[in-house]
Amino acid sequence: xxxxxxxxxxxxxxxxxxxxxxxxxxxxxxxxxxxxxxxxxxxxxxxxxxxxxxxxxxxxxxxxxxxxxxxxxxxxxxxxxxxxxxxxxxxxxxxxxxxxxxxxxxxxxxxxxxxxxxxxxxxxxxxxxxxxxxxxxxxxxxxxxxxxxxxxxxxxxxxxxxxxxxxxxxxxxxxxxxxxxxxxxxxxxxxxxxxxxxxxxxxxxxxxxxxxxxxxxxxxxxxxxxxxxxxxxxxxxxxxxxxxxxxxxxxxxxxxxxxxxxxxxxxxxxxxxxxxxxxxxxxxxxxxxxxxxxxxxxxxxxxxxxxxxxxxxxxxxxxxxxxxxxxxxxxxxxxxxxxxxxxxxxxxxxxxxxxxxxxxxxxxxxxxxxxxxxxxxxxxxxxxxxxxxxxxxxxxxxxxxxxxxx
Amino acid sequence: xxxxxxxxxxxxxxxxxxxxxxxxxxxxxxxxxxxxxxxxxxxxxxxxxxxxxxxxxxxxxxxxxxxxxxxxxxxxxxxxxxxxxxxxxxxxxxxxxxxxxxxxxxxxxxxxxxxxxxxxxxxxxxxxxxxxxxxxxxxxxxxxxxxxxxxxxxxxxxxxxxxxxxxxxxxxxxxxxxxxxxxxxxxxxxxxxxxxxxxxxxxxxxxxxxxxxxxxxxxxxxxxxxxxxxxxxxxxxxxxxxxxxxxxxxxxxxxxxxxxxxxxxxxxxxxxxxxxxxxxxxxxxxxxx
Numbered sequence: 118x119x120x121x122x123x124x125x126x127x128x129x130x131x132x133x134x135x136x137x138x139x140x141x142x143x144x145x146x147x148x149x150x151x152x153x154x155x156x157x158x159x160x161x162x163x164x165x166x167x168x169x170x171x172x173x174x175x176x177x178x179x180x181x182x183x184x185x186x187x188x189x190x191x192x193x194x195x196x197x198x199x200x201x202x203x204x205x206x207x208x209x210x211x212x213x214x215x216x217x218x219x220x221x222x223x224x225x226x227x228x229x230x231x232x233x234x235x236x237x238x239x240x241x242x243x244x245x246x247x248x249x250x251x252x253x254x255x256x257x258x259x260x261x262x263x264x265x266x267x268x269x270x271x272x273x274x275x276x277x278x279x280x281x282x283x284x285x286x287x288x289x290x291x292x293x294x295x296x297x298x299x300x301x302x303x304x305x306x307x308x309x310x311x312x313x314x315x316x317x318x319x320x321x322x323x324x325x326x327x328x329x330x331x332x333x334x335x336x337x338x339x340x341x342x343x344x345x346x347x348x349x350x351x352x353x354x355x356x357x358x359x360x361x362x363x364x365x366x367x368x369x370x371x372x373x374x375x376x377x378x379x380x381x382x383x384x385x386x387x388x389x390x391x392x393x394x395x396x397x398x399x400x401x402x403x404x405x406x407x408x409x410x411x412x413x414x415x416x417x418x419x420x421x422x423x424x425x426x427x428x429x430x431x432x433x434x435x436x437x438x439x440x441x442x443x444x445x446x447x448x449x450x451x452x453x454x455x456x457x458x459x460x461x462x463x464x465x466x467x468x469x470x471x472x473x474x475x476x477x478x479x480x481x482x483x484x485x486x487x488x489x490x491x492x493x494x495x496x497x498x499x500x501x502x503x504x505x506x507x508x509x510x511x512x513x514x515x516x517x518x519x520x521x522x523x
Numbered sequence: 524x525x526x527x528x529x530x531x532x533x534x535x536x537x538x539x540x541x542x543x544x545x546x547x548x549x550x551x552x553x554x555x556x557x558x559x560x561x562x563x564x565x566x567x568x569x570x571x572x573x574x575x576x577x578x579x580x581x582x583x584x585x586x587x588x589x590x591x592x593x594x595x596x597x598x599x600x601x602x603x604x605x606x607x608x609x610x611x612x613x614x615x616x617x618x619x620x621x622x623x624x625x626x627x628x629x630x631x632x633x634x635x636x637x638x639x640x641x642x643x644x645x646x647x648x649x650x651x652x653x654x655x656x657x658x659x660x661x662x663x664x665x666x667x668x669x670x671x672x673x674x675x676x677x678x679x680x681x682x683x684x685x686x687x688x689x690x691x692x693x694x695x696x697x698x699x700x701x702x703x704x705x706x707x708x709x710x711x712x713x714x715x716x717x718x719x720x721x722x723x724x725x726x727x728x729x730x731x732x733x734x735x736x737x738x739x740x741x742x743x744x745x746x747x748x749x750x751x752x753x754x755x756x757x758x759x760x761x762x763x764x765x766x767x768x769x770x771x772x773x774x775x776x777x778x779x780x781x782x783x784x785x786x787x788x789x790x791x792x793x794x795x796x797x798x799x800x801x802x803x804x805x806x807x808x809x810x811x812x
Binding site: 339340364 | 643737738
């Protein structure tokens, strides 16, 4: 009879998390069983990148729910500790520290911003914790700032940019301009793009950076128009990306040049509508990726979310949870000393195809995808259509590097 | 693009941005003038305008209906807030208002998240305003031209109301000496409620108009109240004309500064404010502090 209140409490938690972006740890769940596998997710649920954090949360929650229905992992239930960091690195470290000290949490994922992840990784050894990134783009995490307890299951920023440049090798476009957000990720990705363009022997005309939270993109759009480039490459996210795209469409920028992007989530496609039609984007995950595992996942997702299809970071988070799953099963436990070697050189075959967590820098070696924003029957907004799949060995940088040799 | 075309293009663009800043700033300054309080919820009400506008566009299919109705809805909410909450606080010290309006900002922000969700929502410009016109052979969005003109129209309307109507007379009189106005048999509380509602409605008007540029999103409120506050400081607390000048000044400095020195994008607005505060501590048209 003891199982009954457990289930109802858990389902109540699952229900309430959808509605409440509240700054509590689910302490009531803590009382349940000491034997659960706790996974800490300090997420940017609010703030400029709140939509990314919300996606990660939904991805992790669906995985935990379905896996727990199957009995959990290695005979233990999965328990998610979810906290809002508002995207602030100091808050993120504090909340993660609380999870370690008060809840004995040793597994982390979901940390939304690269700046937060860079603040967390120096602490992992002290906390004796493993952190598997599901969305952090900054190349340094698997290069200069690499620590042994960090793994990256997702496509990194440099990998996304690399996929675009591999794709561009086959295109006739000659001259490029770039716009990025004025922080770590934007600068990092624009730099990789610039290097790639120059290595291809094409012309990189110029770049400009906008501070996060910019409302008026007209001066940037004017600069891009004036550059006379064949294409503009954008490294923007969240509200900034939406504002840029809505305004670029009003200036008819797409009639002057091709628009390329390091990322464009489904939520952005919904928010800007036809303003993003025709954009060519490096995608970390698209619900239209054609393989049986993904089709199965999309169906599961639609069933759980009133027919909505999964977005980019929902898919990425799901893949990350599958890496956790394979690692924990192989290790037979969650202790860092056991889990780290189990994750090294682990390969899973999931919604994005094969992912190999290579030993040298803990980057997940995986395919790159190029999508185009197109109209599709059954959708009121543009959706991503996969137009190119790029081989993993060409997309992933050499070990401990964020630039490419060729 | 020729220098002249660039100048013209960016000037009209600056006017369109000035209009948005003006809708934010003028409400805040009117409320301050008459009630001596800073409405910290101003940015959130601006955001609420955009979300209410989104729902009205979806229900009626018309941006124009949203443009009229959303400010009315938010204005009425502001009025009710003044009637039932702020009114109880007039005897208290200023920080009581600060706490209560800040609380309103938090509650409204979370309410928006509960009602409309976390994702940004699309509010497209009406088809008639979606095209471009050519200013000296350079394309310019019609919608921005519309923003600039709406700013001019609303500014003239407010100015005429303040100068020519009995309501305007009462507002000006109440801001100068509320007790005297009260002694002359005018219901000052009614004036206060009205002005608070109008100020909130103007913020919401700005929100609806900004939505096609930035989508209806939760990031809208974050900087809006600071923008409005800076404009009010530059123009002089409580001065209508000051908020107009402040909005135009900030918009021009931001647009041209951003174009020529993008690295300093975040600093321009504050540089203007700093300069004004050094030269005229009470603001351009404010009373000397």
